[in-house]
Amino acid sequence: MKVGIIVFLFACQVMVAAPQLRLSQTAVGPVPVAVNGTATVAVDASNAGDGSLNLQLTSSVPWIVPTTGAARPCFVVSSGCIPVSLEVRPGALAAGIYTGIVTVSDPDAIDAPQTITVTAAVGGSVPPRADFYLPTRGGTQTLSFNAAALLNTTVTTENNVSWLAVNAQGSGSFQFGVVVPFRITASTAGLGAGTYNGQVAVAGSPIPGENRAVPVTMRITDEPIAELSAERLNFRIAAGSPRQVQNLVITNRGAGTLTINGATAAISSGAGWLTAERIPNTDVISVGANPSGLSPGTYTGTVTIASNAVQGNVLVPVSFHVVASGPPQLSFNGVINNGVGEGEFLGQGTIVAAFGEQLVAGEPVQASTLPLGNDLGGVRVFINDQPAPVYYASYNQVNFQVPYDAPTGIVTIRIDRGGVRGNGISARVVRSAPRLLRLGVGDYGIVVNQDGSFPVPPTPGLNSRRARPGDTLVIYAIGLGPTTPAVPSGVASPLEPLARSPGNYRVIFGFAGPFGANSVETTPLFAGLTPNFVGLFQINVTIPANVPRGDTVSVALAGDDGVSNRVTVAIE
Incomplete structure (x- = not known):
């Protein structure tokens, strides 16, 4: 028998009868810290439930020392906040970027344990240099870093052309006076193809390594420019568990045709755990981490991606946290x-x-x-x-x-x-929370024309055509709640009788904006479970004659319990 299941592989406080753990942040950093120095950041823990929290803290690395302080008033909940202090002690670690994980546990609390990812910039996070690559059609590119204080910065460029800027983004969100985010921005500013040089002079940091001149180069080009979906990768896998994979998607924000030639993996600590390969006929790099034979600890490596991009090979740091085997x-x-x-x-x-x-x-x-x-x-x-x-x-x-x-x-x-x-x-x-399913192409939904095509602009490799007024669409969704007649949980919906969703449903095409309506509502022909599937709903609707037109027409489902999320369709 064919199983009717669709699998998709891929965030008002209410009190409950147990403590509920809440953290003000689950990631901090990069925290700038001097070699052999110390830096401390704080995260607030609070209780959104009953009783009291009994926190236990563990760190995956020796250079993070977590402790809890005395409870103090908290703006989030009336029970108060428990400060979790994260002291970064790099010791003799070489200058560079390091990542560790602090686990906050309470065996009696709901929503526990939780983890805090701590990234440290040992030796400071002011970059040694900044290289920007921009297309001739124009644009901007930024490089962000965190400083240990509000720095004094001076920008200079060749010929005094104003294409380079540096700005502080305000005091840090971790703890006032500890981290100040900065952003270096390069802009084509009407300049033509070529290489442009500049400098950002930095002073006023308590970390000696941050007080220096940062050379900056901007290259404006008609060549391909590779852009990755992530600048670094982090894996966290239990010892003895299967290998896990993350994908790096590479796009071209320049001109010409980007050609990916391959990827290689290099391991700095541990052995044999990191792999990287290009998925055939795609611009996707599959990166794998295998904990087999490794003891719990933190391991590092690098993936190098070779291409014809103007910036040459691109390096992606990889951190691998192997944890002890435990409960789900x-x-x-x-x-x-x-x-x-x-x-x-x-x-x-x-x-x-x-x-x-x-x-x-x-x-x-x-x-x-x-x-x-x-x-x-x-x-x-x-x-x-x-x-x-x-x-x-x-x-x-x-x-x-x-x-x-x-x-x-x-x-x-x-x-x-x-x-x-x-x-x-x-x-x-x-009872019900309708959610329209997404196709995975932009914001388009899993919506089907009468001929089986998707109502999106013509797309290579996808059976697609724009819909037209008068066409009947099938919109797929989840979460419409119990049906009439009722279908047992885990059981495929019958073809006869159809399991219909009770209530007053309307399909909304377009938006009703504050400066005039640009939307149309219509009653669907059918809303209910899709026969032979578990938990999959469909809404059959005929497109009205006065529907908004275009390649990104918004569609939503309104019912007695509210309005669904929105997806888009193309209507000509």
């Missing part, structure tokens, strides 16, 4: 509507994705038959101790269906693995 752990705010990426509300019966780590000990597993069971390869999901149907499970993601009879309001979700109990995180379940 869900991330705070880690349960979201699947295929949409929003998690504020979860409708009864909706398909959701839960993210965390050590959710599966081995390779991914996926349900192959219907109805869905409550146990998939030893993985079980509970909502307030009520089991939920599961259809996909991997190391860091589990997809499941919120039961149609799940309790509404704030609930606790947890994942057990092979009988090992996981942590609990909070989420809000409502």
Whole structure:
């Protein structure tokens, strides 16, 4: 039997009867610190639930020393804040960028543990130089860094042409007086192709290495300019777990044709854990990290990407945090509507994705038959101790269906693995929270024309054509809630009778702006579950004659419980 499941692989306080951990930040840095110096930043922990927090702190690296201070008044919750002090002590570490992870735990709290990623710029984070690459069609490019104080900066350029600027972005968000963000900006400013030189002189930093002249070069070119989806990669995997992969997407923000020639991996610490290769016929680099044979600790490496881009080879630093094997752990705010990426509300019966780590000990597993069971390869999901149907499970993601009879309001979700109990995180379940599914091309939705094509502008490799007034579209969604007649959780929707969504639904084309309406509402022909699928809804609607036209027409679904997210379609 073919299983009707779609798998998508890819943030008012309410009191509950247990402590709930909240952190003011989960990432800090880069924190500038002198070699053999110290720097301290603070993150506030607070309790959004009942009782009191009993925090435990651990660091993945010896150069971060975390401690808690006495509770003090807090603007966020009435129970007060507990300052978590993060002292960076690099000792004799060489100048460079380092990353560590501090885990904040409380075995009795919901939404715990949580982690704080700490990045340190040992020797200071003022860059040794700044190289900018811009296309002849014009534009700007920026380089950001954090300083240990409000610096004195002086900008000079050849021939006094005003293309270079440096600005402080205000005091740091970690702790006043500790970190000040700066931004160096280069602009083509009407200049033609060529190489332009300048300098930023820096003074006034308490870190000696930050007081220096920074040479700056801007090259304006008609050649390809490579731009990566991430400047650095971080992996966090338990010892003995399967290899994990992250993808680097490379785009060309210059001219001409960008050709990716390949990628190589170099390891600075550890052995054999890092790989990099270009996915054939794409501009995507697949980077893998394998904890096999490694003890818990932090390892570093570099991926070098070769291409015909004007800047030459591009280097991407990689940090690999190997942690001890332990129970399954869900991330705070880690349960979201699947295929949409929003998690504020979860409708009864909706398909959701839960993210965390050590959710599966081995390779991914996926349900192959219907109805869905409550146990998939030893993985079980509970909502307030009520089991939920599961259809996909991997190391860091589990997809499941919120039961149609799940309790509404704030609930606790947890994942057990092979009988090992996981942590609990909070989420809000409502009767319905419609979410239109995204195609993965811009903001276009999973919407289908009558001929099976997607209503998007003609796109190579995609069956696509613009829709027209009078056409009937099928819009796919999740989260519309219980149906009439009712369909049991985990069971495919029947073809006869159709499971319809009760209520007054309207499809909205376009926006109703403050300076005049540019939207049209119409009643759908059908709103309900898609036959032979679990938790997948469809809305059949005929496009009105007076619909807004264009390649990015907004579409939303309005119902008794509110308005869905928006996707776009192309209408000619």
